[in-house]
Amino acid sequence: MNSSQLPGIPYEYVEEDVYNNKSPLLLKYNPVHKKIPVLLHDGKPIAESLLIVEYIDETWKLNPILPHDPYEKAMARFWANFIDNKCWPAILKANRSPQNEREKSMEEACECLKTLETALHGNKFFGGDTIGLADIAANFIAFWLSIVQEANGLELLSAEKFPHLFKWSDELVNCSVVNETLPPRDKLLAVFKARFAAATEAQ
């Protein structure tokens, strides 16, 4: 997949220090959740990742992200929500839980990945042949999780455990349209290694 197959809208990226110093702009444009991301278009703010993707899809019609058929669309939303509301918290918990709770939380995260492995139905992407809403939602599994695993040595996703999902993650991060928007892997790995070392010391 090349960059012509996703909307490819030019944008300006504004960085936020969400942990220590939220900007007045962020508090103005997302006063309810005070979280990133926020898309500002024609002076109007849209918050929440999946809602931003749906807005982009409905505003720029070239190379649609969601299918046209209502049932297929509902399925794309179902898996995107499952990834956002279930998998993300479970994987985060597994990576942050103290030693005595780790086994249980790793099991729960694995259950989520197992569900996703089945949901792929042997397809290249959750969206079928092209990247869809659920693939975008699951980008953290393809990119972020592999770095976190290398930093803390806790293996959730591997080719042995989840062959289809592992292949999917490889396909996704190697798409140029995805790859060129990702932060440098080595920088992120160094950040996570330092963070896990500090957390281990504090325990």
Add this chain to the structure above:
Amino acid sequence: MNSSQLPGIPYEYVEEDVYNNKSPLLLKYNPVHKKIPVLLHDGKPIAESLLIVEYIDETWKLNPILPHDPYEKAMARFWANFIDNKCWPAILKANRSPQNEREKSMEEACECLKTLETALHGNKFFGGDTIGLADIAANFIAFWLSIVQEANGLELLSAEKFPHLFKWSDELVNCSVVNETLPPRDKLLAVFKARFAAATEAQ
């Protein structure tokens, strides 16, 4: 608003005992969450309340529930998600929390209602003049909460605290299209009174 202003699709309602005895049908059609509601249309299952409403809106085009404009649509989804993901858990927690945690949880639930009070912008409904996605999502505040409040004596929503939201709740439950689908108030009140009495005794 009368019934001709919402899609008015004929349907068969199948009751589920989700607490004690989930049916094989439910487990077949919503194997991921094992929860209600599930809409079955042409043999295909759609799960998750808000996704069902979007599916209905996209399948039967008469009397739309969501606005056509992408930004207005994003706003409807934003408030519906806020109600579903923030208000519902906060209000549930406030009503179930033990005595020593009640003040804090009541405060958090009130914060959510305060946000909704502002979000109404003095309109009749979150959808403007007609019922929209956020109004449907917030139906539990208009109907369920007033019964729970009467059962356990914990007041979250009142005309004094949140005049706009209170007026909205009155408008919503008195719409014939909403009213005729609600379960009998007195039966529900009796169920909640018995439940709270049992919970108080157990503490």
